[in-house]
Amino acid sequence: MFTHIKSAEGWIKTAGRLPLNLKYIIEGEEEVGSANLDTFVDRNHERLACDIIVISDTSQFAPGQPAITYGLKGIAYFELRLTGPSQDLHSGVFGGAVTNPANALVRMLTALVNERGQVQLPGFYDDVLPITDTERAAMRKLNFDEKEFMRQLGVDALTGEEGFTTLERRWARPTCDINGLTSGYQGEGAKTVLPARASAKFSFRLVPNQDPHNVAKTLQAFLEPRVPPGIKMELISFHGAPGVVVPLDSPYMDAAARAIEAGFGRRPVFIREGGSIPVVSTFHEKLGVDTLLLGWGQNDDNTHSPNEKFCLADFHRGIKASAHLWQEISKIKK
Amino acid sequence: MFTHIKSAEGWIKTAGRLPLNLKYIIEGEEEVGSANLDTFVDRNHERLACDIIVISDTSQFAPGQPAITYGLKGIAYFELRLTGPSQDLHSGVFGGAVTNPANALVRMLTALVNERGQVQLPGFYDDVLPITDTERAAMRKLNFDEKEFMRQLGVDALTGEEGFTTLERRWARPTCDINGLTSGYQGEGAKTVLPARASAKFSFRLVPNQDPHNVAKTLQAFLEPRVPPGIKMELISFHGAPGVVVPLDSPYMDAAARAIEAGFGRRPVFIREGGSIPVVSTFHEKLGVDTLLLGWGQNDDNTHSPNEKFCLADFHRGIKASAHLWQEISKIKK
Numbered sequence: 001m002f003t004h005i006k007s008a009e010g011w012i013k014t015a016g017r018l019p020l021n022l023k024y025i026i027e028g029e030e031e032v033g034s035a036n037l038d039t040f041v042d043r044n045h046e047r048l049a050c051d052i053i054v055i056s057d058t059s060q061f062a063p064g065q066p067a068i069t070y071g072l073k074g075i076a077y078f079e080l081r082l083t084g085p086s087q088d089l090h091s092g093v094f095g096g097a098v099t100n101p102a103n104a105l106v107r108m109l110t111a112l113v114n115e116r117g118q119v120q121l122p123g124f125y126d127d128v129l130p131i132t133d134t135e136r137a138a139m140r141k142l143n144f145d146e147k148e149f150m151r152q153l154g155v156d157a158l159t160g161e162e163g164f165t166t167l168e169r170r171w172a173r174p175t176c177d178i179n180g181l182t183s184g185y186q187g188e189g190a191k192t193v194l195p196a197r198a199s200a201k202f203s204f205r206l207v208p209n210q211d212p213h214n215v216a217k218t219l220q221a222f223l224e225p226r227v228p229p230g231i232k233m234e235l236i237s238f239h240g241a242p243g244v245v246v247p248l249d250s251p252y253m254d255a256a257a258r259a260i261e262a263g264f265g266r267r268p269v270f271i272r273e274g275g276s277i278p279v280v281s282t283f284h285e286k287l288g289v290d291t292l293l294l295g296w297g298q299n300d301d302n303t304h305s306p307n308e309k310f311c312l313a314d315f316h317r318g319i320k321a322s323a324h325l326w327q328e329i330s331k332i333k334k
Numbered sequence: 335m336f337t338h339i340k341s342a343e344g345w346i347k348t349a350g351r352l353p354l355n356l357k358y359i360i361e362g363e364e365e366v367g368s369a370n371l372d373t374f375v376d377r378n379h380e381r382l383a384c385d386i387i388v389i390s391d392t393s394q395f396a397p398g399q400p401a402i403t404y405g406l407k408g409i410a411y412f413e414l415r416l417t418g419p420s421q422d423l424h425s426g427v428f429g430g431a432v433t434n435p436a437n438a439l440v441r442m443l444t445a446l447v448n449e450r451g452q453v454q455l456p457g458f459y460d461d462v463l464p465i466t467d468t469e470r471a472a473m474r475k476l477n478f479d480e481k482e483f484m485r486q487l488g489v490d491a492l493t494g495e496e497g498f499t500t501l502e503r504r505w506a507r508p509t510c511d512i513n514g515l516t517s518g519y520q521g522e523g524a525k526t527v528l529p530a531r532a533s534a535k536f537s538f539r540l541v542p543n544q545d546p547h548n549v550a551k552t553l554q555a556f557l558e559p560r561v562p563p564g565i566k567m568e569l570i571s572f573h574g575a576p577g578v579v580v581p582l583d584s585p586y587m588d589a590a591a592r593a594i595e596a597g598f599g600r601r602p603v604f605i606r607e608g609g610s611i612p613v614v615s616t617f618h619e620k621l622g623v624d625t626l627l628l629g630w631g632q633n634d635d636n637t638h639s640p641n642e643k644f645c646l647a648d649f650h651r652g653i654k655a656s657a658h659l660w661q662e663i664s665k666i667k668k
Contacts, residue, residue: 097494097500178517190537190573229493274428
């Protein structure tokens with residue numbers, strides 16, 4: 001955002017005026033869930049009318065290799081709570097005869113994904129936009145270093161949906177991850193308890209054109225018949241957002257690529273991301289406009305962590321790229 | 335224990351002497367795992383030499399219906415710890431490509447028991463002493479009230495190993511229960527984390543003649559090939575004890591039944607229990623002697639809970655039964 005403001009100041013100082021109209025939205029609530037942003041966009045859709053939106057909340061592909069992010073995943077997040085007996089029981093006296101909610105929970109969660117990494121909800125993949133040959137080729141050309149990736153994470157192997165590469169899994173395929181498990185005794189040592197309750201938090205990362213509301217409905221129908229006798233189920237739906245893909249063959253994408261090349265001295269690569277920026281689909285839905293995701297960050301910026309940083313050289317390159325962007329966009333014939 | 339001491343005092347006051355030799359072991363460490371009891375029995379097996387052992391640490395079958403417990407379950411307790419990446423990861427950026435230890439955990443735990451409630455460890459049932467027709471008939475005669483049992487526990491159905499009744503499952507069939515689950519985010523609301531670690535505590539209740547060491551070995555071999563790539567497994571074995579069954583057709587059992595009838599005014603029923611009293615197998619192994627499990631408690635005594643109680647009338651009936659027991663045992667010809 002600041003690179004865009006700086007670049008606009010530069011234009012005004014140098015040329016007296018900008019080559020196009022700029023409107024800023026400064027969102028101060030993103031880290032607490034953007035509770036008011038959708039309403040704001042809804043109420044101001046005439047004031048916000050525009051040809052293209054630019055958000056800088058993504059990263060470069062690698063040091064020295066700028067990127068345009070053209071796809072983001074959506075999300076559907078749930079908590080599954082199972083309740084058995086009215087209180088924790090002695091596992092010797094009652095075990096094996098009273099349904100154990102923890103045993104039930106692991107069985108129900110296991111049913112969600114098969115051993116080939118495929119989500120088992122009926123129709124889950126029906127709306128998934130397939131990875132195009134062009135995308136596949138582009139990803140291959142990125143020469144993603146899987147060994148270095150494993151080294152950084154401290155793992156000796158990677159798994160995921162069968163038939164897809166690591167980058168395809170991370171950027172373009174829907175996933176299901178357990179985010180938390182809670183049941184029974186969690187202290188040190190042993191306690192022979194048959195827990196009264198067991199719960200899990202888990203989420204699906206979605207890709208275009210999957211609908212998070214559909215996923216929630218299908219999930220409920222999938223889990224209900226799997227609740228064993230003696231157990232009560234509660235399924236809480238936390239938040240949902242669809243995934244987005246911005247068309248690669250648009251004059252705005254070309255304009256952004258030229259601007260970045262001018263600013264960073266290197267042509268950007270086109271990447272997708274596994275994270276979600278829900279406002280991108282809000283803009284698309286309410287304003288009918290696509291978003292350019294042009295980010296200047298690096299993977300080791302420690303985002304949201306101690307020692308968060310932003311490289312000053314990238315800051316200056318970003319300002320330069322942004323200044324070029326306004327000119328490139330202004331040349332597009334509508 | 336106190337009923338036995340009181341009854342011995344009564345004998346000495348009334349008859350001048352006991353009709354047999356009594357040796358007491360007073361164990362003050364039972365609630366903290368009896369760390370020294372086995373060593374004590376081992377070091378003193380000559381001083382402890384005897385014909386029969388009496389332990390009063392069990393309950394009557396129902397109010398007004400005394401019982402002799404002739405079987406206890408054993409136990410084998412474990413903690414399974416899975417480790418994936420070296421720290422928690424963003425589930426959007428890494429989900430679906432990095433093996434999630436929580437996903438792996440639920441799959442490995444689910445493999446332990448099938449949908450018919452049968453433990454899947456190879457050979458798990460090979461050594462299980464089958465329920466005899468006599469036992470089955472005796473259990474049926476107890477008229478166990480399943481509806482009342484469910485009402486007390488607050489559940490609307492019971493499940494367990496297919497082909498067995500609730501009493502058979504609780505008393506005479508081995509089981510596998512998850513005692514605790516821990517992974518990732520456990521607070522309120524949602525957090526999109528791919529957890530670095532996931533762990534479970536779980537235990538098998540064993541019946542004669544299953545060997546807890548065998549179970550531990552089989553479990554390790556069962557789980558190892560099920561650890562997915564990218565995950566490290568640690569299996570901790572906490573404690574193990576074999577189950578016991580005391581022969582029903584012994585003169586000591588007959589003596590105890592007569593003594594209880596004299597003390598409580600009603601013939602005892604013969605029951606088993608799902609809990610474990612490991613010292614019973616220690617005595618059998620080190621002293622070569624069986625144990626009579628004669629308990630005067632009630633199911634609603636709130637053992638180990640607030641408002642723990644012991645019925646005074648049962649205390650007095652217990653003293654009377656105990657006084658008769660010494661006489662009945664003294665009459666047994668060796």
